[in-house]
Amino acid sequence: MIISPEIAFWNDAIQQPAERRHGPAPEHLVAALRASHAGLAFATAAGFDEDVDRALASLPPAVLARLHTSWLGAYVVEGLEREALTDLVLTPDGEFLGIATLLDAGELADVTANGWASARASAAFPASPSLVEVRVEEAGADTRANALRLVLLHEAGKALAAGRRFIPDWWAGEAQGEYSFLPLSWRVDEAGGIVPADDALRRAGADPAATYEAIEGTAWLTPFGAQSPLDDFAEAFALYAHIVLSDRPYAVRAFDGAAPVDYAPRWDAPRLAGKLALLKRFVPDVAREADPQVAAAALPFAPLVGTAPLMRRAFNKVDMAPVAQALLARAESDQLDANAYLDFAITLQLTGDRDVAMDVQAEAVRIRPHYTLPARQGEMLRLLVIMGLGDLMANTPIEFLLEESDVTLEMLYVTADAPWPDVVPEHDVMMVCMGENDANQPLLARLSEWIAGWPRPVINGPDRIAVLSRDGACNALSGIDGVEMPQTVRLARARVAALAAAPETLTDVLPDGVFPLIVRPLGSHAGHDLDKIDTPAGLAAYLERVPADSFYLSRFVDYRGANGLFGKYRVVLVEGVPYLAHFASSEHWMVHYLNAGMGESAAKRALEAEAMAQFDATFAARHRAALAEIDRRIGLQYVGMDCAETPDGRLLVFEVDNAMIVHAMDDEATYPYKKPAMRKIFTAFRRMLENARTRR
Incomplete structure (x- = not known):
């Protein structure tokens, strides 16, 4: 583990795009590592970091997206006495900061892609290191940058295995509980040790040709991966990214005393089906996805898709299932991917699963209350949008109002059980978009206190939004010349039942009340359980089929036009x-x-x-x-x-x-x-x- 007090440095690093997190190791990092690597020194190899830059830039988008949250970057040193090292970075107090990779420019100074891959494969056969050749690039691409690309893919596999219960964490020392990747090639023996689930490679011995013939009957991709669960995951991850996501070759020729054996892992083979399914779910092949919305939804830690594009898809009757499946896979793969949760909640609402959608939305806001939708036309104004939990009719439809504009939306969800944040996003204007409902009334009151004297302009004050209940709006607009808004009252279920039994008491609660009445439950929208009730008997029948606790009642006004509509x-x-x-x-x-x-x-x-x-x-x-x-x-x-x-x-x-x-x-x-x-x-x-x- 790397113990570092330089929290600001690491915080700055992780704010960068993953492909830009690299450079010569800073002095504090070299100093932190010298206790365990006495010969560590600053890198001097010419052009090495430029090749690291090329290597990172060429990684598949899904890999870079997956590295986004916890990988702190690749830092170049010399004297590490190994090609690369990936390890946890902790504060002196033991707080986890992330995972960093070190690259030794001396060890990797003269590598080429095919040379490095051959050396990696040969490491599984120390007695016969010259009997394995691997081709991972064509001649024109057999460069140091592409060798570093493979190194970084392997190190990325190690970094991404940490804490995700694919395999036991390398610092844990033993298996504890269940893992998703481990049982595909390994088992835990009676003594608690981790051993291969298949002894085919052991039976093949040290003969490279025999080993590559035997591996076709196992779930390992390479003999190197069969050395440990961590090597297995890193090798599988790297070759999945290299072969499946990048369409690059991986061809092995192993020699013995007879004819050479050629080997190339086929990801469509049944023996690799379990690993392929897991990796496709973890790092989806978005480059081959023809539907751009599905590709955007599948990319780990992708930017928020948002309500407007998803609702437009549903409105146009395009199948929502592929988007929903991609978002669900993302959320299941990483429980900190708040954008996936929020987009999935929107998708669930659009497909009619409102109750589950509300639970998923609440979880998204628990993970992170702040979401950003960048301006489409180049930012000229930044709007802080105060949102509340709820369905698609619970907040001002701000995304539609500014869908193709030059305004960046900083959407901040506030809830009744959370305090006002200590720090809010930078903004030019604030707009309260939370709608009125009974659940929001206390929150609107608190919000009025929170933003009193706010140093930026505020649009739509929460105290005015609170007036917009059906009875509140009726009272507010009462007596305006030329306006008809029948008086509206809210009544408990028992009181409505009493009216059905004794209709002569209607004017006691609704002074202008006569049948027909308009009745709806509190909080209903879009006509849900809204009805015109012509008689007291009809009111009793309405209560039998609508189980709400409280209702709005008002007088029906016939507004049919001269055209009959x-x-x-x-x-x-x-x-x-x-x-x-x-x-x-x-x-x-x-x-x-x-x-x-x-x-x-x-x-x-x-x-x-x-x-x-x-x-x-x-x-x-x-x-x-x-x-x-x-x-x-x-x-x-x-x-x-x-x-x-x-x-x-x-x-x-x-x-x-x-x-x-x-x-x-x-x-x-x-x-x-x-x-x-x-x-x-x-x-x-x-x-x-x-x-x-x-x-x-």
Whole structure:
């Protein structure tokens, strides 16, 4: 083990991309190692680190991604008296900092790829070192850089074996519990020792040709790998990366007194199926994946995919299963891969497994509450987004609003059981995107305290978001001239049952209440368990089929238009200016865009196209005063509203919410008019951020 007090150096190192973590060993590292390697010295070999740079840059992306979290880099020395050393780096107090690799420039000064591979293979036959030749590169690529590439792949295998229960950790000394890679070629004997599971190589003796013939009947890839479980894993990892991921050769010729024996490990052979399956899961072959989203999802510790691309895939009815499987494999392979957990939670929601999705999301936030989505167009503004746990309708759809913009999103999840972080990401503007619900009310109150006096501009104060419950919004908008928002009350189940039994008491709790009533459970969205109840008997029947504890009740307003259709507008207010996000028409009173038949009806789309084209001059003009007063009372720079018009021309408000889905995913061929309308919203939203920044 390497004991080092230079925590800042190692922290800086691991912030670099894995392929850039290399260089001459610093003085403190050489000093730390001299106790066990007295002859250690600084490297002097010309051009050696440049070859290390070339070697690292050529490693498969999945290998570099897998090294990202714990590998501290490759550092060049001389006098190590071995080609390479990979070991743990600990503080003097025993805190684990990572795993570092040392390369001896003296030992490796004159190597070539084929020469190094031949020497490595011959090491398994010390009595006959000249009887094995290995070709791993063609003549033009038989360089020192490619030799170092193989060295680094083997050392990477050792580093990545640590702590993952593939094999016993090299510092542990004995097997403890179960391992995934070990039983493929090894077993634990009665004395607790680790011995080969197959004695075929022992029977072959020291004859290289006989050994390579015998190895075809085992699960080892090479005789060198059969020396120990650590060598076995490192050899398998390196050759998987070299042959499968990189399409490079590995051909052995072993000699004896008779004809030579040729050997090349075939990864598709049944004998290697167990190792191949494990390694494919651990380091996926993303280069051959034709689906770019699956490739991005499979790459270990890859950047966050995010809600918008995944929802767009589901919206376009592209199979989500390959993405889900890739993300699940990543999460299972490394329980610190928070991006995999969060993307997997999104995928589970999109495939209908909400309860499991919420558990996975909570685990992602426990691992790491902060996630970054870089700007697509070159960063010009950094937005700190305060998010809460919940489904796809629990937060402002910030990714859709800024999907192709120059804004980097720093998404910070806050929870009721965690304190406000001591350090938050650098940002120009903060926006609270957490939506209102009963579970979030205490958190919104705490958030108001946490960010009071915040030194950066804040968009959408949590105290104003807290007003947006259905009954809260109703109270806030009460009495606005030209606005109809039926009074809404929340009632416990027993009280609703009492109303069903004694309907004459309805006006005691709902002064304007008459049947039909609109009833829904608290916290429901998108029409889930929403119903129009025409009679007290219908209310009793509703309670029998909906097991919720509490409900919202309000009076039903018939808003059918002269054309016989119910029309619902989704309007967003950006700095008080109204924009139309969609207009859906339906024969049914409960209008949701996805089930209103918009895609099937050219006539309905024509109505929406006209509504969008004429919105400023018609709807927005008719309700200008009402919308301005709604904006003043709600007090949010960005908010959405589902609404309609009554036959007598009033603005009928169904819901006010900062987390309504607003997107531009619709097919342009079918909805050619929508993209320009959505672009207006996105432009206004980006302008709002810039205005906030300049006002600070």
